[in-house]
Amino acid sequence: xxxxTLFEKIWDAHVVAPETADTPAVLYIDLHLVHEVTSPQAFGxxxxxxxxxRRADRTLATLDHSTPTLPPAASGERPYANAEAKAQVAQLxxxxxxxxxxxxxxxxxxxxxxxxxxPELGATQPGMTIVCGDSHTSTHGAFGALAFxxxxxxxxxxxxxxxxxxxxxxxxxIHVDGxxxxxxxxxxxxxxxxxxxxxxxxxxxxxxxxxEAIEALTMEERMTVCxxxxxxxxxxGLIAADETTFAWLKGRxxxxxxxxxxxxxxxxxxxxxDEGAKYDREARFDASQIRPTVTYGTHPGxxxxxxxxxxxxxxxVEQRALDYMQAKANQPMQGTAVDVVFIGxxxxxxxxxxxxxAGVMRGRRVAKGVRVLVVPGSEAVRRDAEQEGxxxxxxxxxxxxxxxxxxxxxxxxxxxxxxxxxxxSTSNRxxxxxxxxxARTVLASPATxxxxxxxxxxxxxxxxxxxxxx
Amino acid sequence: MKPVTRxxxxxxxxxxxxxxxxxIIPARFLTTTERAxxxxxxxxxxxxxxxxxxxPDFPLNQTEAHGCSILVVGxxxxxxxxxxxxxxxxxDYGIQAVLCSEIADIFRGNALKNGLLAIVLDEAEHxxxxxxxxxxxxxDVREQAIELPDGGRIGFQLEPFARHCLLNGVDQLxxxxxxxxxxxxxxxxxxxxA
Numbered sequence: 001x002x003x004x005t006l007f008e009k010i011w012d013a014h015v016v017a018p019e020t021a022d023t024p025a026v027l028y029i030d031l032h033l034v035h036e037v038t039s040p041q042a043f044g045x046x047x048x049x050x051x052x053x054r055r056a057d058r059t060l061a062t063l064d065h066s067t068p069t070l071p072p073a074a075s076g077e078r079p080y081a082n083a084e085a086k087a088q089v090a091q092l093x094x095x096x097x098x099x100x101x102x103x104x105x106x107x108x109x110x111x112x113x114x115x116x117x118x119p120e121l122g123a124t125q126p127g128m129t130i131v132c133g134d135s136h137t138s139t140h141g142a143f144g145a146l147a148f149x150x151x152x153x154x155x156x157x158x159x160x161x162x163x164x165x166x167x168x169x170x171x172x173x174i175h176v177d178g179x180x181x182x183x184x185x186x187x188x189x190x191x192x193x194x195x196x197x198x199x200x201x202x203x204x205x206x207x208x209x210x211x212e213a214i215e216a217l218t219m220e221e222r223m224t225v226c227x228x229x230x231x232x233x234x235x236x237g238l239i240a241a242d243e244t245t246f247a248w249l250k251g252r253x254x255x256x257x258x259x260x261x262x263x264x265x266x267x268x269x270x271x272x273x274d275e276g277a278k279y280d281r282e283a284r285f286d287a288s289q290i291r292p293t294v295t296y297g298t299h300p301g302x303x304x305x306x307x308x309x310x311x312x313x314x315x316x317v318e319q320r321a322l323d324y325m326q327a328k329a330n331q332p333m334q335g336t337a338v339d340v341v342f343i344g345x346x347x348x349x350x351x352x353x354x355x356x357x358a359g360v361m362r363g364r365r366v367a368k369g370v371r372v373l374v375v376p377g378s379e380a381v382r383r384d385a386e387q388e389g390x391x392x393x394x395x396x397x398x399x400x401x402x403x404x405x406x407x408x409x410x411x412x413x414x415x416x417x418x419x420x421x422x423x424x425s426t427s428n429r430x431x432x433x434x435x436x437x438x439a440r441t442v443l444a445s446p447a448t449x450x451x452x453x454x455x456x457x458x459x460x461x462x463x464x465x466x467x468x469x470x
Numbered sequence: 471m472k473p474v475t476r477x478x479x480x481x482x483x484x485x486x487x488x489x490x491x492x493x494i495i496p497a498r499f500l501t502t503t504e505r506a507x508x509x510x511x512x513x514x515x516x517x518x519x520x521x522x523x524x525x526p527d528f529p530l531n532q533t534e535a536h537g538c539s540i541l542v543v544g545x546x547x548x549x550x551x552x553x554x555x556x557x558x559x560x561x562d563y564g565i566q567a568v569l570c571s572e573i574a575d576i577f578r579g580n581a582l583k584n585g586l587l588a589i590v591l592d593e594a595e596h597x598x599x600x601x602x603x604x605x606x607x608x609x610d611v612r613e614q615a616i617e618l619p620d621g622g623r624i625g626f627q628l629e630p631f632a633r634h635c636l637l638n639g640v641d642q643l644x645x646x647x648x649x650x651x652x653x654x655x656x657x658x659x660x661x662x663x664a
Binding site: 016152163203433 | 487490493496498500501504505546550551576579584630631641645646656657660664
């Protein structure tokens with residue numbers, strides 16, 4: 001057989017019926033992740049057609065998007081944004097009960113953001129096909145799984161048949177050589193890449209991140225990178241599984257155990273792009289040249305180093321974006337006054353992200369007038385962080401320590417910014433109004449977000465790291 | 471689903487590039503458990519002013535855009551989230567076709583599954599349509615052609631199976647369900663290999 005890419009190996013292994021000129025391939029899905037927002041209409045479709053959910057054992061559900069991040073009142077009543085949000089959560093509880101799907105719900109010590117708990121539970125494994133009615137499903141590609149977001153109609157398809165109709169996407173290799181400098185992390189790397197290839201540079205492609213700098217990343221960092229593949233228009237991003245992956249997965253509740261583990265690892269080792277495999281497109285980056293990076297406009301492709309001047313608008317749409325952001329051409333984003341800092345989301349809410357932010361905030365105070373929300377990605381992250389005392393660091397600094405959920409990333413649970421407020425956010429989208437109508441979002445790493453909270457203005461985290469070292 | 475064979479309308483133009491799904495329907499309207507009735511939230515934060523009145527600067531609020539069901543949009547329309555609420559909202563708002571030189575992958579798939587024609591055109595044709603709002607177009611799904619008022623035609627390609635479903639008013643699930651035996655066989659094979 002000719003040399004194949006990692007993507008092609010996973011694709012080939014999941015074809016139930018090959019594509020023809022007239023029909024797409026029937027592709028088998030190993031794991032279906034479900035949450036409250038994009039599933040109710042799909043469950044409704046199953047009921048309307050009298051269909052069963054084919055593989056409840058390959059389906060896993062959680063509550064994350066519409067859920068409040070403040071604790072329940074003494075009565076036990078949770079502070080939902082509105083009655084509809086509460087009803088939506090209740091609907092998923094009913095649907096999971098009716099269709100036999102395991103729900104990591106309010107009573108579960110494993111509940112959390114769907115893309116945080118899938119890996120944590122060991123449900124996400126190399127070589128799998130994974131889907132969810134959520135575009136950040138690309139996160140799971142960090143494990144060498146083909147993972148992508150789908151719409152609600154397709155959620156229904158997977159529920160009924162465990163399959164999807166798909167045309168084969170093209171492949172795009174992103175090579176990253178060199179080593180990331182100190183104080184520069186995975187978030188800076190992916191923002192830089194999107195800034196270079198553009199917000200639609202990956203449309204029609206599956207990305208494969210490779211090279212020395214990628215291999216050096218931890219699993220959490222790889223998840224941050226793959227998470228934002230969709231922000232370049234790519235439905236999926238992949239990183240080949242290696243010893244880092246295996247060490248991270250071993251012993252997790254849903255990972256294979258004993259002899260099955262050894263056999264799995266042996267199989268997973270084959271899941272790499274072959275020498276000489278051809279990609280439809282390739283790009284190359286030098287990690288050593290990357291600096292702390294932030295966005296300055298209203299999509300993630302408008303990203304620059306925080307000390308680099310904002311480029312002048314090349315057209316009316318870019319001008320509108322600068323006006324909306326109140327960003328000034330030829331001036332850097334560094335120094336821009338900050339109103340809110342959000343540390344959380346499926347991009348950056350894992351223990352390592354919280355450690356990074358706490359490292360900057362330890363022994364310091366949040367600047368006067370700045371509101372800081374720290375929202376762990378899952379109950380497990382919350383537990384581990386509290387065990388280490390990270391919550392005390394945040395609380396002592398003047399930040400809020402919340403209950404896990406998507407929170408201000410999508411701002412549909414009541415956690416949001418006011419019109420005109422500038423939010424430095426560790427999330428993934430800086431679209432107009434994403435974090436509240438009229439709110440201005442600057443995407444950044446946890447270190448940059450924490451430094452900005454302390455400074456009261458967009459700040460270079462490296463200055464804070466030096467102080468700590470001294 | 472009703473068959474979609476031909477759409478005839480004047481065009482309205484939203485020239486901005488990268489109109490994301492949050493702009494098409496902001497996330498705070500996603501707490502619904504229904505598909506219906508989302509048109510009133512379509513482009514909500516662009517379409518209305520703070521006091522709830524129509525924003526006169528929103529192109530689709532202008533008199534000449536009223537009744538237009540074909541939307542010519544800037545490049546990379548529908549980028550961002552996978553929310554199918556975006557095509558549901560557009561259809562309920564009265565939009566039946568979106569024409570562009572590049573449409574985000576997930577949005578395009580979602581749109582076609584709901585009978586919203588998401589059509590990708592060449593850059594030159596796209597540019598021409600952006601510059602000439604309000605022209606009468608007739609979109610022929612069977613012939614994969616857009617008929618212009620002067621008799622000219624612009625060809626386009628739809629994914630063949632999506633086109634088949636549109637023309638026949640069938641959805642894809644029926645086709646997938648026909649593969650029940652092959653899926654069972656695949657599952658047996660996969661379990662043996664593991």
